[in-house]
Amino acid sequence: MLIKRLAIVGAGLIGGSFSLALKRAGCVGRVVGVGRSPANLAQALELGIIDEIGTDFASALHGADFVLVATPVRQMQSLFASLAPHLSPDAVVTDAGSTKQDVIAAARAALGARIARFVPGHPIAGREKSGAAAAQAELYRERNVVLTPLAENAHEDVERVSAAWRACGARVVQMDAAVHDGVFAAVSHLPHMLAYALVDDIAARDNAQTLFSFAAGGFRDFTRIASSSPEMWRDIALGNRDALLEEIDRFRDKLAQLRALVAQGDAAALEKMMSDARDARDAWLARSTGASQSSPE
Amino acid sequence: MLIKRLAIVGAGLIGGSFSLALKRAGCVGRVVGVGRSPANLAQALELGIIDEIGTDFASALHGADFVLVATPVRQMQSLFASLAPHLSPDAVVTDAGSTKQDVIAAARAALGARIARFVPGHPIAGREKSGAAAAQAELYRERNVVLTPLAENAHEDVERVSAAWRACGARVVQMDAAVHDGVFAAVSHLPHMLAYALVDDIAARDNAQTLFSFAAGGFRDFTRIASSSPEMWRDIALGNRDALLEEIDRFRDKLAQLRALVAQGDAAALEKMMSDARDARDAWLARSTGASQSSPE
Numbered sequence: 001m002l003i004k005r006l007a008i009v010g011a012g013l014i015g016g017s018f019s020l021a022l023k024r025a026g027c028v029g030r031v032v033g034v035g036r037s038p039a040n041l042a043q044a045l046e047l048g049i050i051d052e053i054g055t056d057f058a059s060a061l062h063g064a065d066f067v068l069v070a071t072p073v074r075q076m077q078s079l080f081a082s083l084a085p086h087l088s089p090d091a092v093v094t095d096a097g098s099t100k101q102d103v104i105a106a107a108r109a110a111l112g113a114r115i116a117r118f119v120p121g122h123p124i125a126g127r128e129k130s131g132a133a134a135a136q137a138e139l140y141r142e143r144n145v146v147l148t149p150l151a152e153n154a155h156e157d158v159e160r161v162s163a164a165w166r167a168c169g170a171r172v173v174q175m176d177a178a179v180h181d182g183v184f185a186a187v188s189h190l191p192h193m194l195a196y197a198l199v200d201d202i203a204a205r206d207n208a209q210t211l212f213s214f215a216a217g218g219f220r221d222f223t224r225i226a227s228s229s230p231e232m233w234r235d236i237a238l239g240n241r242d243a244l245l246e247e248i249d250r251f252r253d254k255l256a257q258l259r260a261l262v263a264q265g266d267a268a269a270l271e272k273m274m275s276d277a278r279d280a281r282d283a284w285l286a287r288s289t290g291a292s293q294s295s296p297e
Numbered sequence: 298m299l300i301k302r303l304a305i306v307g308a309g310l311i312g313g314s315f316s317l318a319l320k321r322a323g324c325v326g327r328v329v330g331v332g333r334s335p336a337n338l339a340q341a342l343e344l345g346i347i348d349e350i351g352t353d354f355a356s357a358l359h360g361a362d363f364v365l366v367a368t369p370v371r372q373m374q375s376l377f378a379s380l381a382p383h384l385s386p387d388a389v390v391t392d393a394g395s396t397k398q399d400v401i402a403a404a405r406a407a408l409g410a411r412i413a414r415f416v417p418g419h420p421i422a423g424r425e426k427s428g429a430a431a432a433q434a435e436l437y438r439e440r441n442v443v444l445t446p447l448a449e450n451a452h453e454d455v456e457r458v459s460a461a462w463r464a465c466g467a468r469v470v471q472m473d474a475a476v477h478d479g480v481f482a483a484v485s486h487l488p489h490m491l492a493y494a495l496v497d498d499i500a501a502r503d504n505a506q507t508l509f510s511f512a513a514g515g516f517r518d519f520t521r522i523a524s525s526s527p528e529m530w531r532d533i534a535l536g537n538r539d540a541l542l543e544e545i546d547r548f549r550d551k552l553a554q555l556r557a558l559v560a561q562g563d564a565a566a567l568e569k570m571m572s573d574a575r576d577a578r579d580a581w582l583a584r585s586t587g588a589s590q591s592s593p594e
Contacts, residue, residue: 074564124513144511186499187512191519193555194491196574201551202483203577212581214441215484216421218525221518222488226578228515230571237559237567248556252549254498258490259545262534267371270534274527277493280500281523284509 002027002163007054007064009034009079011044013127014096015070016135019049021168024137032060035071044132061086066094066164073097074235077106080118084111092157093118094164098184098232099239100148100177116152119161120177121145122184123170128227141169148177185243190251192233193244195226299324299460304351304361306331306376308341310424311393312367313432316346318465321434329357332368341429358383363391363461370394370403371532377407377415389454390415391461395481395529396536397445397474413449416458417474418442419481420467425524438466445474482540487548489530490541492523 003022008015011033022028033050034057035041041053054060061067061083069076069083076095087093093114097103100120107118125143127134145165149158162172175183202211237244261270300319305312308330319325330347331354332338341347351357358364358380366373366380373392384390390411394400397417404415422440424431442462446455459469472480499508534541558567 124511126513126515143513146511183504183508183511187508187516191495191516193559194495194552195519196571197551197555198488198491198548199574199578200570201547203573207480208577211480211484212577212585214421214443214480215581215585216423216440218423218522219484219488220582221521222492223578224518225515226571226574227582228575230568230575233571234564234568238562238564241559241562244559245556248552248559250498251495252552252556254494255491255545255549255552258494259542259549262490262538262545263542265535265538267531267535271527271531273497274493274523274530276500277496277523278525278527280505280509281496281520284512285517285524288510288512 001029002160002167003066004029005064005066006031007034007060007067008032008050009067009069009083010071011035011041011050011132012070013130013132013134013139014123015068016044016047016049016132017125017137017139018068018070018096018123018164018168020135020137021140022164023048025167027164027167028066032064034060040132044135047132047135049132049135057083057086061088061091064088065090065092066160067091068094068096070096072229072232072235073099073103073106073239076103077110080107080110084114087114087117091117092160094121094147094161096121096123097239098122098188098236100146100180102239104148104150104177115150116154117157118150119153119158120148120150121161121165122148122180123165125170126228128224130229130232138169140165143170145170145172146180147172147174148180149174181240181243185240185247189236189240189244190247192225192228193237193248194251195223196233199223199226298326299457299464300363301326302361302363303328304331304357304364305329305347306364306366306380307368308332308338308347308429309367310427310429310431310436311420312365313341313344313346313429314422314434314436315365315367315393315420315461315465317432317434318437319461320345322464324461324464325363329361331357337429341432344429344432346429346432354380354383358385358388361385362387362389363457364388365391365393367393369526369529369532370396370400370536373400374403374407377404381408381411384411384414388414389457391418391444391458393418393420394536395419395485395533397443397477399536401445401447401474412447413451414454415447416450416455417445417447418458418462419445419477420462422467423525425521427526427529435466437462440467442467442469443477444469444471445477446471478537478540482537482544486533486537486541487544489522489525490534490545491548492520493530496520496523
């Protein structure tokens with residue numbers, strides 16, 4: 001058995017889907033869930049996502065050989081501090097945070113000597129829905145999971161975490177934490193900010209109802225990620241602040257360029273920009289067919 | 298029969314779907330297609346979208362009592378000028394352009410005394426695919442079609458155009474042309490520009506391949522509209538320039554506000570903005586279920 005006792009801190013969409021996938025694969029013995037919402041934990045129990053509700057870290061972590069922390073990233077430091085004293089000697093700890101440098105700093109600050117057993121991770125999968133009720137055993141199938149191992153990590157711990165994600169059907173890739181944060185600031189964090197900003201701006205207008213009543217399918221898909229968890233995305237924005245600010249500034253400059261083309265009536269340059277974008281997107285889709293059909297990450 | 302002979306100028310996604318829907322409804326006698334691409338017209342003929350290919354305006358428009366111009370908006374002025382001399386006395390003319398003030402100005406300049414028979418329109422439906430092969434009889438079902446009638450229009454002409462769109466399954470609403478252009482600058486034209494700008498910016502980077510390889514479902518949906526026709530969207534951006542520039546400036550300011558919240562680490566204000574956006578979007582979706590399941594407009 002790959003995992004004898006799995007402790008999930010945050011039994012929501014991400015943690016719950018991890019448990020369901022491992023159970024389906026027959027790779028986990030018993031699953032205990034820990035979280036701040038008794039209602040969510042009760043639902044996770046009822047749905048068979050967890051086998052027991054952990055009422056305190058001491059009992060929940062007793063005998064747990066694998067711990068997944070899957071909460072909004074800014075909660076992680078205090079959670080790491082709470083669980084550190086109760087970790088079993090054979091426990092490996094990983095996380096599912098969308099930002100890595102800040103989570104690693106939090107883990108270093110809170111886990112002390114146990115830092116070597118912490119293997120940072122980020123599954124590139126998700127949905128705009130959250131909570132245990134949204135969990136799916138298939139969520140990670142053919143998705144990427146990025147691990148950003150620490151210099152202190154033992155090879156066998158990195159391998160155990162990789163094996164667990166592979167058992168969920170995912171592809172595991174390793175990456176430097178700073179590179180990770182830069183990549184996801186560009187392809188994930190910035191788009192979320194743009195979608196939230198657009199919807200919030202429209203919602204605040206006097207004629208918001210009229211505007212929404214004529215919004216169609218393009219608007220719906222463009223803004224789907226604005227239905228994602230505000231708490232989770234607040235934490236990501238603050239956790240990856242420097243890289244995100246860089247992307248916002250870059251996009252501001254790009255938008256200023258586009259504005260100038262429109263203002264000058266430069267039809268040729270405008271069409272070239274749009275054609276280049278369409279061609280790049282279509283080429284990406286052609287390459288990634290089957291690999292990018294998930295919902296927001 | 299609502300329409301005896303329908304002439305479609307631009308037998309692509311929009312014009313082709315109009316024809317297919319009217320044929321299915323039994324509301325049209327014969328359909329002639331006119332366009333610049335012989336290959337597309339041949340395909341439209343083969344798919345039963347049109348019954349004949351019009352080789353010149355004189356013969357195509359002979360006896361046509363309904364003319365739909367469904368091309369990129371900046372082609373319309375010269376097309377209006379070409380078709381004006383050949384219009385039958387009983388012909389009503391409408392268009393499917395996404396911008397209305399510029400199309401009306403083009404029609405006034407080109408149609409001369411026939412302007413009273415031109416009823417401007419905009420079906421709020423579409424797909425990111427284009428051409429006759431993408432046409433669907435169901436494209437307009439439960440979609441909005443906005444008409445922006447002219448002071449010169451006879452009530453019966455407006456009613457004929459409305460009846461044709463209703464026969465396609467659409468809801469017809471009337472609106473002032475300037476109001477129309479402002480509304481769609483906000484909920485359609487700006488999002489398209491943001492999506493094109495984001496993809497183009499990423500595609501131009503040295504590490505574009507790495508970035509795309511980690512883009513997931515959120516990115517895919519956010520950028521779907523960046524696969525739309527560059528020619529069509531170039532024309533919309535230039536045709537609705539003033540309203541679009543206003544929206545770009547507004548969004549630039551909103552993004553600067555969001556940037557400040559991130560830079561200052563204002564977690565509460567950031568979460569409020571995201572929550573407001575999510576709530577507004579979810580409320581919109583709840584209101585519009587069944588009314589906004591199309592693709593881009």
